[in-house]
Amino acid sequence: MRTVPLHIGILGAGVSGMTAAWLLQHDHQVTLIEKAPRPGGHVETLPITVDGHTVHAELGPRFFFDTAYPYFLALLRLLAVPIRWSDARVSFTDVARRHTTVLPPRSPRHVASLLRSPRLVRHVLSLRRLINEQPAVAATRDFSRTLRQHLATGGYPASFGPEFVYPFLAACWGAPLDRLPEFPVYSLLKGMPSGKKPGFYEIDGGMGRYVQAFADELRKVDIRLGAGARSVDRHHDGFSVEDERGKRHGFDRLIVATSARDAAHLLRGVPAAVEMQAVVGSFSHFETEIAIHGDASFMPTDRRDWSHNNLFLEGETAWMSDWQGPRDGVPVIRSWLPKGRPLPRPLYGRRSFHHLMMSPENAVLQRRIAALQGHSGLWVTGMYAVDVDNHESALLSALVPAHALAPASQNLARLIAAVAPDALHRLEVLPALLPPPPASEGDHAFSLPTVPSGP
Numbered sequence: 001m002r003t004v005p006l007h008i009g010i011l012g013a014g015v016s017g018m019t020a021a022w023l024l025q026h027d028h029q030v031t032l033i034e035k036a037p038r039p040g041g042h043v044e045t046l047p048i049t050v051d052g053h054t055v056h057a058e059l060g061p062r063f064f065f066d067t068a069y070p071y072f073l074a075l076l077r078l079l080a081v082p083i084r085w086s087d088a089r090v091s092f093t094d095v096a097r098r099h100t101t102v103l104p105p106r107s108p109r110h111v112a113s114l115l116r117s118p119r120l121v122r123h124v125l126s127l128r129r130l131i132n133e134q135p136a137v138a139a140t141r142d143f144s145r146t147l148r149q150h151l152a153t154g155g156y157p158a159s160f161g162p163e164f165v166y167p168f169l170a171a172c173w174g175a176p177l178d179r180l181p182e183f184p185v186y187s188l189l190k191g192m193p194s195g196k197k198p199g200f201y202e203i204d205g206g207m208g209r210y211v212q213a214f215a216d217e218l219r220k221v222d223i224r225l226g227a228g229a230r231s232v233d234r235h236h237d238g239f240s241v242e243d244e245r246g247k248r249h250g251f252d253r254l255i256v257a258t259s260a261r262d263a264a265h266l267l268r269g270v271p272a273a274v275e276m277q278a279v280v281g282s283f284s285h286f287e288t289e290i291a292i293h294g295d296a297s298f299m300p301t302d303r304r305d306w307s308h309n310n311l312f313l314e315g316e317t318a319w320m321s322d323w324q325g326p327r328d329g330v331p332v333i334r335s336w337l338p339k340g341r342p343l344p345r346p347l348y349g350r351r352s353f354h355h356l357m358m359s360p361e362n363a364v365l366q367r368r369i370a371a372l373q374g375h376s377g378l379w380v381t382g383m384y385a386v387d388v389d390n391h392e393s394a395l396l397s398a399l400v401p402a403h404a405l406a407p408a409s410q411n412l413a414r415l416i417a418a419v420a421p422d423a424l425h426r427l428e429v430l431p432a433l434l435p436p437p438p439a440s441e442g443d444h445a446f447s448l449p450t451v452p453s454g455p
């Protein structure tokens, strides 16, 4: 059997929209509509040259690891995008105590500084124990257990959370410190490098290089950049999307590949999408601002403590500066800006985001999304729609409409075949790879037309 070619509209060219387009392009006519003038969504790489050295600074996603990113790593292999590994180096500064801990310690000075406080040593050992729990916690896929509950029942010292790991992890995620204890321990641990091999991959040339390679593969896709969708209507025979230039596009099927917040906005007032609109509108977000700069006052006071990830606990806020140039010492720094602090100088780039808030309810919402996918010919994709809120999830979310609309997709087969055999997860992290809903569901249902494949 092969699928009858349909005209499929995809709204949003972040990794989830691009993946959906890449998976569907050989089986259907695909139009990808993106509000921004470039594809990539959250991915945005700025080449910054200082003293003759060029650093590819990331305003958005930067980190991915060997464990939790098997499909993303498979995609990079297929795109022949070169990656390199860096061992993790972290500093944690408690501003009130004027103390910086460097992990792992890199010099006798770092070791001495750590050993001066038995309490700090206990926290560091607890952190190691927590990270070593990653494989077991990831295997549970249990979003309902919060970090606070996990520490309380796991015999961790009572001070470990408030004094150390809550600010440590809130800074890693740029997340609000007061909300962090209620984040699912599953999401937090799965989003970290493994204890066995602490570190991360980087793409030579930055994440923008992979987005460009990916966009180059969308040869059969009609890509419309710089004019987002303004409104969506559902008619008896499909969807009508009006873009910001007033142009109308007709589609047989629609994939909304924006953030949950933007999807809720787009689907407002679409009678056939009332339930989906309510579900995607139930996710919460926090505002965050990223700056790329060369301001050493956003780093540990002693330059010998500068690490890849420099975490700070400052009053009620936890924040991070990651140093993009440890290989060559170039002072190009990325900071998740703490509120109320003057902007760093020199400032090379700046961008605001609304970032998904991790919550135990997200798993419930994901199951509801899974049950609604495909109804009335509508799908939603994005990092919020499946598993934890990262690049891998955004990519994986696109497999759901691809599986329903083009089960024999050649790129779907290539991607699945390229996944390493020892991957931390496979497709079981998708709440459901649902077949199209049964036709008995009346107007809200459609069945995917198929025709016998020719000789």
Ligand SMILES: Cc1cc2nc3c(=O)[nH]c(=O)nc-3n(C[C@H](O)[C@H](O)[C@H](O)COP(=O)(O)OP(=O)(O)OC[C@H]3O[C@@H](n4cnc5c(N)ncnc54)[C@H](O)[C@@H]3O)c2cc1C
Binding pocket: 011, 012, 013, 014, 015, 016, 017, 033, 034, 035, 036, 039, 040, 041, 042, 043, 059, 060, 061, 062, 063, 064, 227, 228, 229, 230, 257, 258, 259, 262, 266, 290, 353, 354, 355, 381, 382, 383, 384, 389, 390, 391, 392, 394
């Ligand atoms: C600052 C920051 C750092 C991050 N770091 C990491 C990291 O290190 N590792 C990691 O794994 N993840 C990271 N993430 C998570 C990141 O969001 C995901 O990795 C992933 O890039 C999200 O992809 P997406 O396709 O779901 O959404 P997005 O990338 O947000 O794409 C959605 C697209 O929809 C478009 N759009 C919105 N409205 C419309 C409309 N009306 N019409 C048309 N288009 C529209 C937007 O312009 C955007 O291009 C980070 C996120 C942020 C904000």
